[in-house]
Amino acid sequence: MTGRPPLSSRLLCGAAGVAGLFCVMELAGRSGLIDPIVFPLASTVVSRAAALAADGEFLADVASTLGAWAAGLLIAVLVAVPTGFLLGTLPRVEAALRPVLEFLRPIPSVALIPLALLLFSDRFDMKVAVIVYAAWWPVLINTMYGLKDVDPLAKETLRSFGFGRMAVLWRVSLPSTAPFIATGVRLAAAIALILAISAELLAGGASGIGTFIIEAGGSPDALEYIIAATLWAGVIGVVSNGLFTLAERRLFHWHLARTEGAR
Amino acid sequence: MGAVMRFLRAAGRLWLVPVVLVAWEVATRMAEDIFFPPPTTIAARMHELWFSGPAQQLWLTEGALDNIPTSLGRIFAGWLLAGVIGTALGIMLGRSERFSQFVDPLIQFGRAIPPPALLPFFLALFAVGAQMQIATIVFGIIWPILLNAGDGARHVDRLHLETAAAFGLSRGQRLTRVILPSAMPKIFAGLRLSLSLALILMVISELVGSTNGIGFQLLDAQRSYDYPGVWGSIVLLGVLGYLLNAAFLAAERRILSWHRTANQTT
Amino acid sequence: MLEISNLTHTYGSGPGAHHALGGIDLRVTQGELVCIVGPSGCGKSTLLRSIAGLLKPTGGTITLGGTPVDRTPDDLAVVFQDYSRSLFPWMSVADNVALPLRRKGMDRGRRRAAAEEALEQVGLAGASGKYPWQLSGGMQQRVSIARALAYRPSLMLMDEPFGSVDAQTREDLEDLTLRVRNHHNMTILLITHDIDESVYVGDRVVVLAKAPATVVGDLRVDLPGPRDQITTRENPAFVHLRAEVGRLVRGMRSHPAAAS
Structure with missing residues (x-):
């Protein structure tokens, strides 16, 4: 054992891995191993993706997707966190509602898109609605789970100093549940993106990355556009996931230190 | 006596379900909104669509026999394929720090791509059909299995490995008898997550490009403004999701009984 | 030696x-x-x-x-201090004892017999079908000793x-x-x-x-x-x-x- 390799080696190896895949794909295309008609050259895709970054129409699509995504996520969090607290602090209500939730939860959220298409005449509202429904679950479940994890001793300590229920909720339960809520929001963000793009694929007509991809299907070099746009969808996913993870580490380093230390 | 008590206790837990159903029924009947059919109408439509067949077909209709097994087949094919590939790759990643360093950015990127975005790509590559749907499912659900298997294989108890080494187990034996079983609980956690993801991707892939399956029926109902049919398809998918998860949990309890009990006692 | x-x-x-x-x-x-x-x-x-x-x-x-x-x-066989981590929880007691014998090229029947014999020597004749975590600490350590014995x-x-x-x-x-x-x-x-x-x-x-x-x-x-x-x-x-x-x-x- 020589210990952990330094960070630079991680970066270097990772970059080499990406470059390696790029070269393999490029060579396979150029040597005819993969027909460039069936699967475009890696260099073509990358240059197309670069061109898209300066394409006003595509950027408008990205903005539309991100707008619905952010709005849906925000509403979901605003609804799910209070609901989670309500259910988490009122065990009777939770016991009564649990079976209803258990029946609703397994419904695949994308199945609601056709229904939402009928119910909402505005495409943007429709997107936001299905995103809210899908993003609601992970936030709710993580909130309830986090509340169960609150140290009873911490609550009793505050109680023994004469603080009331609300004070305990505000000073102990909320801060110690916050890291769990954050995890829920990070998961919900990924699901929200899936729903946004699914809705755009099915709805058509409106703007969005999914719409862009589906509409590119008509042009002769469709695949180049499709893969390039998909790459950007991946970049959005990586960036959002990275930002959420970073925010979690920043805000809740005390939580990480505690759980890692306990291991 | 015990059965009665159990029934009463279950009834006590589930009392809100009939209340909600009745309230929904009353509200929808009063509102008379065609977008929101009453539950009884939905149930009748579901019966008509899928469960009014002859007795020798277990009361399943042609529509049910054509579409439900097709959809389930796609889920399972994608899930099994993702399970095998994801576990194999994940264990390689977990046992080789080097390899994992090289491909980590690729995995992080692949995992971040929203799988539906790939549908048009697979559609262009394979045309409409099971191949395209299975490819979408595999690509979308492989990540939790891969990452969990990697995590499990990376954190095999050192003493387990040393014991295996001290008794001179071969590489293959170490893999199948020690590394794989001890990563199994993690792999199962990944498999469970991907099963529900597989359902979602099955639906979206059938909505986008298919000529059969439950998702296609849902789309068909939507296009013909058959509102009870839309609601019924959603309910059917919910029931399927519930059953899949329940079946998986039962299987996991059997297969990983050592894990649960071993961790309780030590 | x-x-x-x-x-x-x-x-x-x-x-x-x-x-x-x-x-x-x-x-x-x-x-x-x-x-x-x-x-x-x-x-x-x-x-x-x-x-x-x-x-x-x-x-x-x-x-x-x-x-x-x-x-x-x-x-060479090793008996470790930490029996709970050295025995494999996903295998029965007999399988744990028999596992190293695969290396000796013994067939299934002979592995089984050797494991039973070793378990008998450590006083655990009836435990072969159990799992390690169903046994007390002392019995688990007997299983590790049996595993080492069976390996000869x-x-x-x-x-x-x-x-x-x-x-x-x-x-x-x-x-x-x-x-x-x-x-x-x-x-x-x-x-x-x-x-x-x-x-x-x-x-x-x-x-x-x-x-x-x-x-x-x-x-x-x-x-x-x-x-x-x-x-x-x-x-x-x-x-x-x-x-x-x-x-x-x-x-x-x-x-x-x-x-x-």
Whole structure:
């Protein structure tokens, strides 16, 4: 054992891995191993993706997707966190509602898109609605789970100093549940993106990355556009996931230190 | 006596379900909104669509026999394929720090791509059909299995490995008898997550490009403004999701009984 | 059969390096039961792991039966202290015992029979279908001993084998070790921090000094057999040896009477 390799080696190896895949794909295309008609050259895709970054129409699509995504996520969090607290602090209500939730939860959220298409005449509202429904679950479940994890001793300590229920909720339960809520929001963000793009694929007509991809299907070099746009969808996913993870580490380093230390 | 008590206790837990159903029924009947059919109408439509067949077909209709097994087949094919590939790759990643360093950015990127975005790509590559749907499912659900298997294989108890080494187990034996079983609980956690993801991707892939399956029926109902049919398809998918998860949990309890009990006692 | 000469091991390098072994010389002959005692953290486990080929020492040589140890030797079995982690929880007791026998190319039936026989020898005839975690700590350690026995090694290494069980079980397991040793005429190297135990089970007690470990004492235990938990421990020779080992472990000079 020589210990952990330094960070630079991680970066270097990772970059080499990406470059390696790029070269393999490029060579396979150029040597005819993969027909460039069936699967475009890696260099073509990358240059197309670069061109898209300066394409006003595509950027408008990205903005539309991100707008619905952010709005849906925000509403979901605003609804799910209070609901989670309500259910988490009122065990009777939770016991009564649990079976209803258990029946609703397994419904695949994308199945609601056709229904939402009928119910909402505005495409943007429709997107936001299905995103809210899908993003609601992970936030709710993580909130309830986090509340169960609150140290009873911490609550009793505050109680023994004469603080009331609300004070305990505000000073102990909320801060110690916050890291769990954050995890829920990070998961919900990924699901929200899936729903946004699914809705755009099915709805058509409106703007969005999914719409862009589906509409590119008509042009002769469709695949180049499709893969390039998909790459950007991946970049959005990586960036959002990275930002959420970073925010979690920043805000809740005390939580990480505690759980890692306990291991 | 015990059965009665159990029934009463279950009834006590589930009392809100009939209340909600009745309230929904009353509200929808009063509102008379065609977008929101009453539950009884939905149930009748579901019966008509899928469960009014002859007795020798277990009361399943042609529509049910054509579409439900097709959809389930796609889920399972994608899930099994993702399970095998994801576990194999994940264990390689977990046992080789080097390899994992090289491909980590690729995995992080692949995992971040929203799988539906790939549908048009697979559609262009394979045309409409099971191949395209299975490819979408595999690509979308492989990540939790891969990452969990990697995590499990990376954190095999050192003493387990040393014991295996001290008794001179071969590489293959170490893999199948020690590394794989001890990563199994993690792999199962990944498999469970991907099963529900597989359902979602099955639906979206059938909505986008298919000529059969439950998702296609849902789309068909939507296009013909058959509102009870839309609601019924959603309910059917919910029931399927519930059953899949329940079946998986039962299987996991059997297969990983050592894990649960071993961790309780030590 | 086991020869160790000038064995050294250092963890890390530079000023932060930890010198665990500082030149160990040891010979063990066929059929001997040698106990290695030393204060905790003196490098006993490093020594054992080097002999088992689990760790590459930084200097010196180890030969087992004439061949140098550079990887895990074929006919060697280890009983670890932490039985709960050394037995595989996903396998039944019989499968745990039979697993290493695959390496010997035995077929399924013979593996099964050998496992049953070994389990019977450690007094666990009825437990083969159970899982390790269904057994008490002492019984689990019996399973690890059975696993080592079934393997029929020429050398059995035991790393603090009775360190995690209660006092009564510990005595039972000590007697079990002596019994199976006599039955198979096996060579055993047992590592312990318990001075009483080392004198009670050992033919020889080798005392290691604090890290970097070196051999500071090598005493022959000449106690009448068969040994017995009550009478052997009352024997004046036992009491004397125990005091002698105790002094060596604490770093005091050997008593002149014993050295002569």
